[in-house]
Amino acid sequence: MTHKTQYFNHPDGQYVPATKDLIEISNSSHKLLDILLRVTKVILLFVPTLILEVITFLVGTKKKSIKGQIALVTGGGNGLGRSLCLRLAKEGCHVAVADIDVISAERTALEIRGLGVKAEAFKVDVGEQQSVEQLKVNVESKLGPVDILINNAGLLAMLSLSEGTPEDVQRIIDVNLTSHFWTIRAFKDGMMERRRGHIVAVSSTFGIVPFGRTVCYSATKFGVRGLMEGLNEEFFMNGYGDDIFATCVYPCFVATRKEFLLYLQQYGCRVPIQTPEDVANLAIDGLLRNRCEVIASPWYMQIILKLYSLMPNSVNRLVMGVFVDNIPQLTDRN
Ligand SMILES: NC(=O)c1ccc[n+]([C@@H]2O[C@H](COP(=O)([O-])OP(=O)(O)OC[C@H]3O[C@@H](n4cnc5c(N)ncnc54)[C@H](O)[C@@H]3O)[C@@H](O)[C@H]2O)c1
Structure with missing residues (x-):
């Protein structure tokens, strides 16, 4: 078996273990x-x-200019994505607003055009590779090659491990994690040819601190973190370290959709909730300074998140108890 095929083929009983010598x-x-x-x-x-x-x-590092560049934001129709689109437009970018909800994407594009730059709305399901490939064709024919890719679309699915159907679990993984592979693979080659580009991913503080009742969501956000850190190293190893950048953004709780805020209120969340505009500003400031990591949360949360991996579980649980209570499983919730 060749080195290339060994990871995919497992003929019965032909596994050869490494020997001591x-x-x-x-x-x-x-x-x-x-x-x-x-x-x-x-x-x-x-x-x-x-x-x-x-x-x-x-x-601090000097901010770069992105004026005149083409930016693509997934999930740009609503919530954080919409605020990211508007902030990019204020920096002089032309914006491709991509969303599964095309009516909201059209609305964001209209707002952006009011700021004096070009904007187009595109329908996409980022969880489907073919839909992402079609998006690339559509964006490039209407606006040109993409310089800035922002992978923001995500499902805020607060399900514990045993909740939801197998299809729900697969959909969360497809939209929140696998989609990043499809978009990055679609747009990175063009960036490498032009030796110019920036890829931003929206992870979450749940990609640094795992939280019970959001196991699948947390796993996807940890995955995004690993992908972005690996991507940074890959650009560096391939000689693009000064041309193409990867930034991973970790927001805490953001006031986007109403039902999410109601959920947080119901379960006594004591983490300060940020506006989508504040988080978008922190994310784009990080992009302009070519930061690898933007922890978009209050300073004390940043310290807690940085110390998290160094502390024993008992200490982490004590600290987290300040911010959130024990949330019952969906089946026990009223
Ligand atoms: N809201 C928060 O508190 C919070 C905290 C940390 C991280 N985040 C992350 O920020 C990102 C944006 O969150 P939000 O709160 O703005 O969410 P939201 O639900 O308010 O908006 C998400 C947008 O993505 C679009 N979308 C959903 N599935 C899609 C798909 N398959 N293809 C294309 N578009 C799709 C939706 O139509 C919507 O416009 C997500 O990745 C989320 O995980 C949010």
């Missing part, structure tokens, strides 16, 4: 001198690199 050969092939040189390089460059990062953090 193969492991020894692999480990002994590392040249001591080579490792020493690499470690010395780290020791020499560690402090200056860190100092440079701290200075950049304190002073």
